[in-house]
Structure formats: structure tokens, C-alpha cells
Amino acid sequence: xxxxxxxxxxxxxxxxxxxxxxxxxxxxxxxxxxxxxxxxxxxxxxxxxxxxxxxxxxxxxxxxxxxxxxxxxxxxxxxxxxxxxxxxxxxxxxxxxxxxxxxxxxxxxxxxxxxxxxxxxxxxxxxxxxxxxxxxxxxxxxxxxxxxxxxxxxxxxxxxxxxxxxxxxxxxxxxxxxxxxxxxxxxxxxxxxxxxxxxxxxxxxxxxxxxxxxxxxxxxxxxxxxxxxxxxxxxxxxxxxxxxxxxxxxxxxxxxxxxxxxxxxxxxxxxxxxxxxxxxxxxxxxxxxxxxxxxxxxxxxxxxxxxxxxxxxxxxxxxxxxxxxxxxxxxxxxxxxxxxxxxxxxxxxxxxxxxxxxxxxxxxxxxxxxxxxxxxxxxxxxxxxxxxxxxxxxxxxxxxxxxxxxxxxxxxxxxxxxxxxxxxxxxxxxxxxxxxxxxxxxxxxxxxxxxxxxxxxxxxxxxxxxxxxxxxxxxxxxxxxxxxxxxxxxxxxxxxxxxxxxxxxxxxxxxxxxxxxxxxxxxxxxxxxxxxxxxxxxxxxxxxxxxxxxxxxxxxxxxxxxxxxxxxxxxxxxxxxxxxxxxxxxxxxxxxxxxxxxxxxxxxxxxxxxxxxxxxxxxxxxxxxxxxxxxxxxxxxxxxxxxxxxxxxxxxxxxxxxxxxxxxxxxxxxxxxxxxxxxxxxxxxxxxxxxxxxxxxxxxxxxxxxxxxxxxxxxxx
Amino acid sequence: xxxxxxxxxxxxxxxxxxxxxxxxxxxxxxxxxxxxxxxxxxxxxxxxxxxxxxxxxxxxxxxxxxxxxxxxxxxxxxxxxxxxxxxxxxxxxxxxxxxxxxxxxxxxxxxxxxxxxxxxxxxxxxxxxxxxxxxxxxxxxxxxxxxxxxxxxxxxxxxxxxxxxxxxxxxxxxxxxxxxxxxxxxxxxxxxxxxxxxxxxxxxxxxxxx
Numbered sequence: 001x002x003x004x005x006x007x008x009x010x011x012x013x014x015x016x017x018x019x020x021x022x023x024x025x026x027x028x029x030x031x032x033x034x035x036x037x038x039x040x041x042x043x044x045x046x047x048x049x050x051x052x053x054x055x056x057x058x059x060x061x062x063x064x065x066x067x068x069x070x071x072x073x074x075x076x077x078x079x080x081x082x083x084x085x086x087x088x089x090x091x092x093x094x095x096x097x098x099x100x101x102x103x104x105x106x107x108x109x110x111x112x113x114x115x116x117x118x119x120x121x122x123x124x125x126x127x128x129x130x131x132x133x134x135x136x137x138x139x140x141x142x143x144x145x146x147x148x149x150x151x152x153x154x155x156x157x158x159x160x161x162x163x164x165x166x167x168x169x170x171x172x173x174x175x176x177x178x179x180x181x182x183x184x185x186x187x188x189x190x191x192x193x194x195x196x197x198x199x200x201x202x203x204x205x206x207x208x209x210x211x212x213x214x215x216x217x218x219x220x221x222x223x224x225x226x227x228x229x230x231x232x233x234x235x236x237x238x239x240x241x242x243x244x245x246x247x248x249x250x251x252x253x254x255x256x257x258x259x260x261x262x263x264x265x266x267x268x269x270x271x272x273x274x275x276x277x278x279x280x281x282x283x284x285x286x287x288x289x290x291x292x293x294x295x296x297x298x299x300x301x302x303x304x305x306x307x308x309x310x311x312x313x314x315x316x317x318x319x320x321x322x323x324x325x326x327x328x329x330x331x332x333x334x335x336x337x338x339x340x341x342x343x344x345x346x347x348x349x350x351x352x353x354x355x356x357x358x359x360x361x362x363x364x365x366x367x368x369x370x371x372x373x374x375x376x377x378x379x380x381x382x383x384x385x386x387x388x389x390x391x392x393x394x395x396x397x398x399x400x401x402x403x404x405x406x407x408x409x410x411x412x413x414x415x416x417x418x419x420x421x422x423x424x425x426x427x428x429x430x431x432x433x434x435x436x437x438x439x440x441x442x443x444x445x446x447x448x449x450x451x452x453x454x455x456x457x458x459x460x461x462x463x464x465x466x467x468x469x470x471x472x473x474x475x476x477x478x479x480x481x482x483x484x485x486x487x488x489x490x491x492x493x494x495x496x497x498x499x500x501x502x503x504x505x506x507x508x509x510x511x512x513x514x515x516x517x518x519x520x521x522x523x524x525x526x527x528x529x530x531x532x533x534x535x536x537x538x539x540x541x542x543x544x545x546x547x548x549x550x551x552x553x554x555x556x557x558x559x560x561x562x563x564x565x566x567x568x569x570x571x572x573x574x575x576x577x578x579x580x581x582x583x584x585x586x587x588x589x590x591x592x593x594x595x596x597x598x599x600x601x602x603x604x605x606x607x608x609x610x611x612x613x614x615x616x617x618x619x620x621x622x623x624x625x626x627x628x629x630x631x632x633x634x635x636x637x638x639x640x641x642x643x644x645x646x647x648x649x650x651x652x653x654x655x656x657x658x659x660x661x662x663x664x665x666x667x668x669x670x671x672x673x674x675x676x677x678x679x680x681x682x683x684x685x686x687x688x689x690x691x692x693x694x695x696x697x698x699x700x701x702x703x704x705x706x707x708x709x710x711x712x713x714x715x716x717x
Numbered sequence: 718x719x720x721x722x723x724x725x726x727x728x729x730x731x732x733x734x735x736x737x738x739x740x741x742x743x744x745x746x747x748x749x750x751x752x753x754x755x756x757x758x759x760x761x762x763x764x765x766x767x768x769x770x771x772x773x774x775x776x777x778x779x780x781x782x783x784x785x786x787x788x789x790x791x792x793x794x795x796x797x798x799x800x801x802x803x804x805x806x807x808x809x810x811x812x813x814x815x816x817x818x819x820x821x822x823x824x825x826x827x828x829x830x831x832x833x834x835x836x837x838x839x840x841x842x843x844x845x846x847x848x849x850x851x852x853x854x855x856x857x858x859x860x861x862x863x864x865x866x867x868x869x870x871x872x873x874x875x876x877x878x879x880x881x882x883x884x885x886x887x888x889x890x891x892x893x894x895x896x897x898x899x900x901x902x903x904x905x906x907x908x909x910x911x912x913x914x915x916x917x918x919x920x921x922x923x924x925x926x927x
Contacts, residue, residue, distance in 0.1 A: 047812055048819040063749055065816035066809075073807065074750055074776045125827065132830045135915040139926045154925075156911050168823060268808060320923045328920060366771040367757045384759065420919070420926075537925055 026201040031217045031256040033200070037193040038218065038256075039263025041163075042186060042225035045171055046269035049182060052175030053352045056118040057111065058094035068092055115177075115350075116340040122176035123336030126169045126421040127329045134165035138420040141166070141188025142241065143530045145219060147539040148191075149212050150243040151678035151696070158195035158215075166192070169422040174352075176336050177343060179413045181353065184424020187222035187241070190260070194218030209678065213249045216242040217256040223496065224257035225264045226426070232496030233257040239492045240530070244678055278358040280501045284386065284470050287460050291512060293444055293474065298481045298513035301433055302520025305485020308414060308429065309525065313532050316418045320536070328420040335419055339412055347371075348398075348405040353431045356405075360434040360475040361501060371398040372438075378465070387466045388445045399439060406435040425529065429486045430479040437478020441471030476501055477513045484517040488528035540696050542703075548671040550706050555663040557670070557702045558684045558692035567692060570594045572604045573635050577616060577648060578628040584613060593683055593690055594634050594654060601689040604634060606658035606681075607650070615653050660685050663692075667702070674699055749809055754782035758792075758800040773800075 050067045060071035072089030095114035096107025130138050136157050148154060156162070166189055170182045194214045198204035204211050219241045224233035234253045238245050319325050343349035348356055364373035365385055374394030377384045413428040445467075448457045452464045461467035480497045484490065494510045497503075521528075527535065534541045560567050568583060570592045575583075583592070590609050596602040619626045625646030632648045660683045661670060673679060674696060681695040756773040775787045782804045784797035918925045 043811075044815050044819065047815045051812075051816050051819075063809075063813075065813045066749070070807065070809075070812060074753060074774060125823070128830060129826055131916070131920070132833055133826070133912065135912065135919045136926070138919070144926065156915060159911075161908070161912075164822075165826075168819075168826065171819065172823075267811060268806075325920075325923050365757065366759050 026203055030197055030201050031252045033197045034194045034218050035221050035256045035259025036263055038190040038221040039260040041189050042264050043267030043269050048171040049174045056115050061093050062091055112344050115344050119176045119336050119340035122172045123332050126172035127332040129165050130169050134161040137162045137166040140184040140424045142184055143533040145191050146241055147541045150541050152540050158192045163192035166422050173421045178339055179416045179428045180423035181427025183226035183426040185422045186226035187219045190218040190222030191215050216249050217253040220253035221256045221260035225260045227496050227500045229496045229499035230257035230261045232499050235492035235495050240489055278361050280503050282363045283505045284468050294477050294509045294513050295516050297478045298516025299520045301481025301485040301517035304482050305521045306524040309529050309532050311414045312417055332419050346401050346405055348401050353427050357431055357434050360438045361472045363472045388449050388469050402435050429482045433478040433482025434475040437475040438471050441474025445469040477509050480510045481513040481517040484514040485521045486529050490514050490518050542675055548668050552667045554661055554665045554670055554684050557698055558694045571597055573633050575632050576629045595690055603690045605654040605656045607654050611653040615650055619648050658683050750776035752806050754787055754804050756787045756800050756802040
């Protein structure tokens, strides 16, 4: 309608032509702005989160705004002539060091105390901010974004305050050391940017369907900045989030993701010239035999996914229906306290989860002095770090600690995902997978190093002491498998993983693992974590992945049923304002069909409750002569009646082209229409007369009934 | 970007702070450079049989970034063929500005939260009756598109002006100020209604985001 108006106007002169051009490119400008905003937010959050999480351990006294890595960035200064390998960074002061002076036991206890206190402070601040300013900022946001993109409107979910509080809350929650990530919420943050910027362009701001195109692009930008994976973001939007994804949206998403990644790259939040923390720098070959452990990792990932989804949903359901749900802030504090208390003693849980993943996926180089890299290497050999070696004692103790960390992470994440602060689960599930992967990698490496002459492994070694197995690669594959098991993504997951790590060499291992993980996961239970949460909350979401295979027709599903009162309709030229208002008061429908007259029931159009309410209230306030018994006209011409009260013309709020079907349309087609067009309701006609209405909730109820579930239990209020 | 536009007072405070800090940073900037040359060498043993360190960094920009200039002066016995040197850059100013900005935002939010939780109920004696949830989109579509974008700072201002505005005689205020104040408090009330509705959905009815 608007578009037609503009096209018509374009003929009329130069200025109008410019206006038309502005309208045409506004989509691109809008996604450009969204990309810039999403990139900026991500840069700020990345810098803030790393700084705050290091604040738990200590502070850079000379320049408090640096995190630990940045503080020690310059390294030991040039005139330090000592060649000792154990030179510590002098600018960074841990809390224990600062207060107790030097004694080891005292500084450990003080460090522990400060760690727990900072964690509690951050956790409480996050929970309080969410509660006071923007309750919608809690959780991951991806299930809700999926629901919104499928056509449901949640008012205020993508507002300014949600954006602000979600950004701040994410930083605080990650810094509190909780087992959660900031990658999922980035999608929500980017969508908030998309929603806010779409109001600058009337073409998008006033049309929910057009706005969804922008939101699709924004969610691509969200993943793009979260993982530094622009193409992965576009595919994520296509595979996981979006409902309806035409090529036009694909290109805009691509552009939006590109811009966001570019902005983030120029902010350079990690100071390593990469978009993300964990980029790898090796490209050693992998061998065919290694596919067996990779597939095994995939299967484990699928199992973990199922296990995680099952228990997380159980816990969330318990929270929803029991008294626990009445103490959200207390719950956050309790989880934070337990997490901080248990994670400090183990170095692998004490460190930030992203850093842990980085450590696990990277290869041991000469600069690494960590336990995990204690191999008995032959330092006289050239390229000694390229080849595998026999593990030292420290690696064994590291394996024990990793095993403990694995159990801890697996259990605590179940209780963490779903508490009332911003929380995503990409990073925790990747961490679980990476730990399993690294452990398996080390095991496999040692197996080969100890049997280099075996027939099975002979092609993996150039010489008895030159075998190449990279445990970091296993960690990467494990991370992909676990994430795939939880979210059930495949294509986008693999692309995200290789963009994330830069390991182009390793696409096939990751594909194998992701596919296995999806198969195993789907065999155990069909839905991914986001679908499970959508079902738990009962959002009106029509899953577009499943097929509808029943033979019912529209007449079986439509309302009103045989014994129901007749459909609430509005006639086009006989209802008064008062009658309409009482209709609005007595019913709860979101929209009303408009018919020619009650007797004929010929359909004219559809009017939304919100528009009707606003229009009547506006007319009462502003235009003269509109009183309770003025007649409302939805027709083009209004008969002149000098005696009666002034008429109220509402033609412009009437949707003259509602989607209609006939009563004999098979439900398969109807469901397909709801999915493809993102409809919220469709009108059912018979011989051109209005017969009834089918809403999305009717369809969902019908599907639930056909699957022998209780339809009322799963539905959104 | 979005943050910045929604916090005018924060930005002002931020600029002042950054200025002060940049003054103080001049004297100690030496140890926190923007570029470094990092060389990683294979470990080996020095004359006394101790393992050498593997990482050598140099932040003085005048020299070239290679093993000859960075490693050799310190460890002449190391073979340069086993070293890998790389220039890395970061932007300390960005980090400083962003971190200070975050501190400002968090403390502003914290103060405003304290105000809403403690002082606000005292000032408004009568219990606020929350009107039925009005959505922000409605307002926008009726023709105040850009203005609504900045309702963040305005509600923020309300927090600062309401307590002081109640003190002096109302006649002193010009009509313009009063209407502005009215508008601000109306905005704030509307926003509170929205938040209340969200809170009801999430914390009481548990119908969303479980």
C-alpha cells in the first residue's frame, strides 16, 4: 500500500524520485546502522567482561583499566637481563599479594575470600539490575527471538532498557564467574539494536513483517560479533532462528554481519588482532584413523546434549511451578556462591571459561609453561613442538583437574541456565566438549607415542619420535560436538567453529562430529534446547522442521465450533461507537472480521483490536461530534445524515486483504501457510461468506491434540 | 553507540574523567605501549645450565622487529633460526575509555536503582496505581519517533530533579520548566508501568523466560 503510493509519486518529479530512492535503500541503511551498533556493543562488552572478570583476582595498580593480560602485555622490560624462564609480571597485583604482603597461605585465603565476594557482588548487581530496570533482559533470548521471528509479538522485549540492562548484566554475569556465556545474549542485544533502528525508517518501524527481516539480519550480526564468524552468523540466522528467509534477507544479513564484524575488528577488543579469543595457529594434518575418535566425540556430544536438555528442562519446570521461583535473586546469589566457592581451588574452573577454551584448543608452544604442556620434549630437535611427545607428570595432574572441572561444569550449568540474569550456554557447553576432547586427545596421543611402530599408526609417524597428533584439534572437535548436541545445529555450527578457530584444515572432522552428534541427539530426543524452552514456556511457535501429516480440513479446526456462540464480527456500516466499545470490553480477541451485514456475512476485511481501540479513543478526544451513538463506517462513502450524530470513518485502519481460505482447505496447506507467511490468523469462508477464524493458537492446539498431548497444558496463557 | 546516546550525563562525566586520567597518565605511559614486538624462541640452556625464557618482548618502536634487534642483545648464544618475531598492536586509549565508561554506566544505574528502591517510595507517599501496560510502539507510530529514543536520559534526569524540584516554591519555576517536568514524570510513570508488567509476567506468573 505504502509502496504503491511511493511508486505512484515517483512519476511526479525529481524530489519525489529522491524520496523513492531513499525508501528503496532504507533497508540497507538500516542494517548498516544495526551492524555498527551491534559491533560497538560487542566491543564494549568484550572489553568490559574481560576486565571485570580479572578484577576478581587482582588489579593492575598503575593502570586499573587493564585486565591481567593487557597489564602484562609489555612483558618484562627490556633491561631485565635475566634469562630466567620464571619472570613474573610485576605490574599485576593479586588481592592476596596486596593485603597479606607475601605469605603463601595467607594470600591464598585472602584471594579466595576476595574471589567469592567479588563474584557475589557482580551476581547480585546483575540480578538486581535485571529485576529493577528490565526483567525481560534475563535468560538467553534466543527462544524468544525465534518466537518473535515466527510472528508473535512480545511488547517491550526488544526495547532500549532491555538493550542497556542486557549489555551491562551480561558483563556482570560473566565476570561473576558463573558457568554461562555472553555469546547467546549477543543475539538478543543485536536484535534490540535492530528493533530500535527500524523505528528510524517508517517502512520497517510500522510493519511487523518487514521488521522481522531486519531482526533476521540483526541476529546474524549478533552471532557474527559473538564468535567473529560473519558467515556462520548468516547461516545461524537461516538454520536456527529465522522462520522465513528469502534471498533478499540473506544478502542483508550478510552485509549486516560483515559490518558488525568489521567494527568489532577495528575496536580490537582482545588486542590480538583477531575477532575472538580462541584462534588457533596450527595447521598440522590429521589422519584417517583419527576419524574414529572424532566420531566417538560426536556421539559423546550428542549424549551430553540430551542429558543436559533433559535435566535443565526438569530443573526449569521445577522452578516454574514450585516456590523456588519466588526467590529469583536469592537463587542467583546461591548459585553464584556455590560456583565461586567450588571453582576457586581448581585452576581450570577458576579461569574465565573463554580462556579455558582458548587454552584447550591451542597447541603447546615454547612459550607455554602451563601444566598441560609438560611434555618430555627433546629440545635439541628442530621443530620439536610440532611433534607429539611423552607426557610428563604435570599432564597427568592436569588431566585429573580437568576431569573434576568437567563434572563441575556439567552439573552447575544445568542449574545456571535459566536463572534470572542474562545467560547464554554456547560457551559452557563448548567448554564441556573441549575438556572431553582434550582429554581424549591426550589419551590418543599417548597411545600412539608409546606404540609408534604399530601397524595401525604407522602412517601417522614420520619416524619413531616424530608423530603428529594435536590434542587441541580434539578439543575443538569436542566443543563442536557438545554444542551441536545441545542446540542441534549442523551447518552453521561447523562454519562457526572453523571461523572461530581459523582451522580451515579441519572442516571434515568437525562435520563428522557435528553430524554424529545430531544423529545421536535426535535418536534420543528430537528437540534442541531452544525448542525445549519454547515448549516449556508455551510460546505460540510452529516448528517448521516437522511435517504435518494428518488429513483434517480447516472446518475441523476453525472457531467457532458447533456449540460455541457465533463469531464476534463488526458490520461495515451499522455498528455504533457504544456497541463497538462493549464488544471490545466483552471479548478478548485480538482482531475482528468486518462483514457487510450480519445476515449476509460477506467478508469485507479485518481490523485489529489495538487499532480499533486507539482509533476510537483518538476520535473521542479530538474530532467533534463523535458521541456514543455515532455510527462507525468502514466503507468508502458515508451517507450524509444531517440529523444524526457525526459518523466515524475508520476505513484506513481496516485491512482490506486478510488471508482467507475455504472451509475445505486441508490442514496441511493451512499449516504450511502459517509457517511460510508467518500468519497469526486466517479467516475461513464458505461460498464467499465468513464462516470462522483459525488462529495460530488453534493450529498449535490442534497439532498437540493430534499428538495425544493435553492441548491446554502446553499453551501460552 | 547506543549506550552513548542514552547517557548524556554519563558522557559528560566520562569526558572529564578521561581528561584527568590522560593528564595523569603522561608520566607513566612508558610501561603501557600500543605496539610490541614479541619474539618466541625455542627453549635452550644458558652457560650455567638453566633453561632460558622463551618470550622476548620489546616495546620501543625505533628498532626493527626481528630477532637480531630483540633477542640477540639479551641472549647472544641463541640461534635466531629458532625464533619467531611478530608485531602486535592494541589500543590502550580505547580500553581506558571503554572501561571508564562502563564504570560510569554501572554506577549511574546503581545509584538510580537505589533511588528507585529506597527514596522513591518515600517521596511519593501515595501508592502508585499502575496503569494498564501501554506499549512504546504506540507512541512512536503516533508521531514522536526520534524523541522517544532519548527517554532513557530523561527518566534519568527525573531522578535528579524530582527531589530538588519539590523543595522551592513552584511559582518560581517557569511554565516551560514545569511542563518539561510533567512530561518527564509522565514518561517515567509509563516506563514504570511497563517494567511492572514485565515483572508480573516473569516473577509472578512465570509465563515467560523460565
